[in-house]
Amino acid sequence: MTIEPPLDTPDNVSHRKIIQVSLRTGPPTREELLAHYPPKFTWHQLKTFVNSGDLGLLKRDKALQKRYNAWSPGVVKEHGSLENYLINHRLQWGKPDTLSLLPSALDSDIRLKDGSISSSKSNQFLPPLPPDAPEYFKADMPFDSEFISIIQNDWPYSVPIEIEHTLIWSRVPIFHPDLIPAEVDTRIQQDGLCGFTGTNELPPSPSTLPECLPALAEWGITMEKLVRSPRGNPEIEEMVRNAGREIDGFVKRRWVEREWETAWFVNPPHFQRIQSVRGLAHIHVFAKKKD
Incomplete structure (x- = not known):
């Protein structure tokens, strides 16, 4: 092509x-x-999906998914498992991402200065967290903290090419009882967390989702298939937003609002039980550089 x-x-x-x-x-x-793999979704549609309450609407191009499925057995053969590949090679804890073929504009200078990486094909496990480790992911964590790995998604969702898709992997919990009031725990367990930075406009209303569903036609998504909680009263909605305050604060530090607009989300805990590395949560950040 x-x-x-x-x-x-x-x-x-x-x-x-x-x-x-x-x-x-x-x-x-x-x-x-x-x-x-031209993008299937616009920036507006992407934000609508993030704010819809059903994070399962976010999709990777089907052809790219097929390519991933063909690639992963070779990685498993070389490293023993995808978990080993991530822990012992891809996640360079506390270091800039120098391995991505889709580098972030934020890492352009660092990539030239620091090309050192550590890699192992062994079945090493992550060491236990030290006693002084934070109880959970916090807004003021250093970007080079040994407890996080900020990398670009090597297999991004079907988003416009100018949108960076970043993953923040964390060795410390992202969901924590100190952050989630009992009144919204069930909802967050089902829907996860999300937020938006870098704009004074409200995110697209979930009520506009039917207008965006044609973009998901090839996945067979209909309104009847959505899995999401009903919206609560203003007090409940504020509790939900506040449960993501540490993530939101971190995103605003990393992607300065005068320069970037972002939509971020964390899959609900039941998603994390089937992810590549059990016990390691990660945050998705879609970042759009402002003109």
Whole structure:
């Protein structure tokens, strides 16, 4: 397939020049995403899905998912399991992400300065948390904390190419009783947490979701298939927002609001029981650089 590069292509290639993009295997490059996996969702639709209450609406391109399914057995063969691959190779705790083929604009300077990585094919487990580890994920955690790993999603969801999809993996809990009042615990256990930064506008109302569902047609999503809690009164909604205050504060520090707009979410705990690394939660951040 061919693509036309955007006007701001760093190598100064004319935007009228057509570039051939070969389809490789393994995690995709930015050029491959543009050429072979064009986004299914707009930024507005993405924010609507995040705010809908059903985080299962966020999808990866089906062809890219097929590519992931073909790639993962080789990783399991080399590292023993996807869990070992993540723990002993991909998650460089406390270090910048120098492994991604889809680097963040926030890491551009760091990638040039720090190319060192540690890697092991062994079945090492994460060491126990030290006594001074925080009880849960906190807004003021250093970006180079040994308890977190901030990486780009190597297999991003089907979002516009200018949207960065970042994962914040955490060795300390993200959900914690000190943060979640009993009145909203059941809801958060089902729906997870989400938030928005960098804009004064309210996020798209869940009531507008039917207008966005055509973008999910190939996944067979209908309103009847949604799994989400009903909205509560203003007091309940404030409790839910406040339960994500530590995440929201961290996101605002990392993605400064005058420069970035973000939508973030954390899958509910029952999702985390089937994720790649049991016992390690992670935060998804979709970040859009402002003009």
